[in-house]
Amino acid sequence: MNVKPIIHATASVVISYLTYQAVRLIIQQLEETNPPLAIWLRQFSTSDKIQDGDRYLQELMTVNQELAYRVMTVRQHLGEEVLDYLPELCRTGILQSNQQHQRQHFEKIMELSIPEATEDR
Amino acid sequence: MNVKPIIHATASVVISYLTYQAVRLIIQQLEETNPPLAIWLRQFSTSDKIQDGDRYLQELMTVNQELAYRVMTVRQHLGEEVLDYLPELCRTGILQSNQQHQRQHFEKIMELSIPEATEDR
Numbered sequence: 292m293n294v295k296p297i298i299h300a301t302a303s304v305v306i307s308y309l310t311y312q313a314v315r316l317i318i319q320q321l322e323e324t325n326p327p328l329a330i331w332l333r334q335f336s337t338s339d340k341i342q343d344g345d346r347y348l349q350e351l352m353t354v355n356q357e358l359a360y361r362v363m364t365v366r367q368h369l370g371e372e373v374l375d376y377l378p379e380l381c382r383t384g385i386l387q388s389n390q391q392h393q394r395q396h397f398e399k400i401m402e403l404s405i406p407e408a409t410e411d412r
Numbered sequence: 413m414n415v416k417p418i419i420h421a422t423a424s425v426v427i428s429y430l431t432y433q434a435v436r437l438i439i440q441q442l443e444e445t446n447p448p449l450a451i452w453l454r455q456f457s458t459s460d461k462i463q464d465g466d467r468y469l470q471e472l473m474t475v476n477q478e479l480a481y482r483v484m485t486v487r488q489h490l491g492e493e494v495l496d497y498l499p500e501l502c503r504t505g506i507l508q509s510n511q512q513h514q515r516q517h518f519e520k521i522m523e524l525s526i527p528e529a530t531e532d533r
Contacts, residue, residue, distance in 0.1 A: 294493040297433050301426060301494050302501040306509065308425045309502075312418050348513050356517060363510045370506050372415040373422050378495040380423040381430075385491050388427065389484045392469050396477060 306366075309373065310344030313365035317358070332358060427487075430494065431465030434486035438479070453479060 314336050321329035335354070341347045344366075352359040435457050442450035456475070462468045465487075473480040 292437065294490065297490060298494050298497050298501065300433070301429055302498055302505050304429045305422060305426060305498060305502045306505050308422055309506070312421070316413070345509055345513075348509070349516070352513055352517055359513065359517075363513065367506050367510060369415065369418060370503055373419050374499040374502050376419050377423055377426060377498050380419065381426045381495050382491055384423055384427050385430070385488050388466055388469070389488060392466075392473055392480065392484065395470070396473055396480075 305374075305377070306370075307342060307344035309366050309369050310347060310362065311341050313362050313369055314341060314347075316365055316369075317361055328358075426495075426498070428463065428465035430487050430490050431468060431483065432462050434483050434490055435462060435468075437486055437490075438482055449479075 314332065318329050318332050318336075321332060335351065336347070340350065348359055348362060351362065435453065439450050439453050439457075442453060456472065457468070461471065469480055469483060472483065
């Protein structure tokens with residue numbers, strides 16, 4: 292199994308997600324300092340546009356470069372705060388999720404088998 | 413700025429993405445070994461369903477627990493292969509993306525300013 296493309300695709304998903312979170316933070320900040328610009332940025336940042344962080348930034352750069360630079364700065368800052376925690380947190384998250392699904396499955400089996408056991412008496 | 417919710421939300425996005433990649437790999441494997449099941453899994457795994465990896469697994473567990481266990485195993489394995497590379501790769505990706513957007517912006521400014529400079533002569 293060649294996992295290299297999956298590693299790169301996952302990194303790309305994370306970067307786009309941090310771009311989205313950076314935009315959300317900036318909209319929150321603008322709501323306090325410049326409400327009309329907050330409305331404009333919210334309308335500009337449609338969910339299908341922001342799915343690809345790089346294309347989104349490219350488009351934003353053409354219409355408001357100051358905001359584009361701000362998104363890049365906040366995204367980089369978020370990266371510094373978030374990225375190092377990801378491996379451990381995801382590893383734990385996957386383990387916990389797997390255990391939870393397995394537990395729910397066993398509980399269901401038990402629920403189904405208990406009435407049968409009662410009937411046998 | 414409270415980044416804790418963003419860290420957890422990002423981890424959740426990564427886990428869901430690895431679930432999606434695990435399903436893709438299993439569909440590829442099934443296409444060789446069990447084509448009808450590959451078709452079934454592809455039809456079951458609609459993009460809106462798979463956006464939330466945990467809900468997807470919960471649903472899959474109710475209809476085909478063997479496949480659900482397989483998705484969990486492959487996802488965990490993918491995590492081991494992918495997660496440790498993410499911080500560095502994302503950090504580099506963000507830096508490169510920022511530099512690229514800035515360079516494109518400067519090139520555009522230069523393109524716009526060169527004709528003016530020529531006119532001045």
